Amino acid sequence: QVQLVQSGSELKKPGASVKVSCKASGYTFTSYAMNWVRQAPGQGLEWMGWINTNTGNPTYAQGFTGRFVFSLDTSVSTAYLQISSLKAEDTAVYYCARERKGIAAAGRSALNYWGQGTLVTVSS
Amino acid sequence: EIVLTQSPATLSLSPGERATLSCRASQSVSSYLAWYQQKPGQAPRLLIYDASNRATGIPARFSGSGSGTDFTLTISSLEPEDFAVYYCQQSRNTFGQGTKLEIK
Numbered sequence: 685q686v687q688l689v690q691s692g693s694e695l696k697k698p699g700a701s702v703k704v705s706c707k708a709s710g711y712t713f714t715s716y717a718m719n720w721v722r723q724a725p726g727q728g729l730e731w732m733g734w735i736n737t738n739t740g741n742p743t744y745a746q747g748f749t750g751r752f753v754f755s756l757d758t759s760v761s762t763a764y765l766q767i768s769s770l771k772a773e774d775t776a777v778y779y780c781a782r783e784r785k786g787i788a789a790a791g792r793s794a795l796n797y798w799g800q801g802t803l804v805t806v807s808s
Numbered sequence: 809e810i811v812l813t814q815s816p817a818t819l820s821l822s823p824g825e826r827a828t829l830s831c832r833a834s835q836s837v838s839s840y841l842a843w844y845q846q847k848p849g850q851a852p853r854l855l856i857y858d859a860s861n862r863a864t865g866i867p868a869r870f871s872g873s874g875s876g877t878d879f880t881l882t883i884s885s886l887e888p889e890d891f892a893v894y895y896c897q898q899s900r901n902t903f904g905q906g907t908k909l910e911i912k
Binding site: 719721728729730731736743745748768779781783784792793794795796798799800803 | 809840842846851852853854857858860862863893895897898899900901902903904905907
């Protein structure tokens with residue numbers, strides 16, 4: 685069965701960096717794109733972007749360029765989200781989510797498998 | 809940048825009633841529109857993809873319709889477990905702000 689297991693909660697100081705991992709199992713990792721979604725406390729969902737797990741090419745949504753980096757380690761079927769120069773407003777739950785359609789199918793796809801979320805808290 | 813506007817922000821209904829949730833896009837998103845349900849402390853769950861297709865395991869009381877800029881999620885007869893927050897999303901793009909479906 686498909687599973688996405690994310691790393692545990694993080695408490696960071698402003699200006700620090702954090703790297704969130706999302707380990708996939710139950711399917712061929714490089715066949716489905718991975719998206720990242722942010723949810724600040726009590727707020728809605730924000731789409732951060734996606735990464736092509738076959739080519740490693742990332743696409744970032746507006747507002748998530750510069751300090752946010754998506755990366756992969758295909759040898760361990762894991763996607764990563766790194767955030768640098770953390771600010772208090774980065775405090776949120778970060779989700780990885782796998783697309784429903786395979787990369788080979790091309791085109792846009794909904795997200796049918798989600799990680800459990802990683803809470804990143806930025807506080808001095 | 810496409811903006812998705814959901815209405816109403818909050819919907820108060822009783823179990824057994826019909827729920828109609830709206831999602832309007834600022835420009836056409838074709839049929840690349842998905843609906844998700846989120847309960848407190850849980851990750852979102854895919855309900856509907858490509859505007860009108862139920863995801864695997866989703867009960868038949870959930871249905872989606874629309875294309876272009878106007879979309880609707882309908883829950884034909886509310887069950888107690890359906891009270892949650894619902895989001896629309898253009899696939900690989902922005903989410904709506906959400907509709908909270910609460911028990912009346």
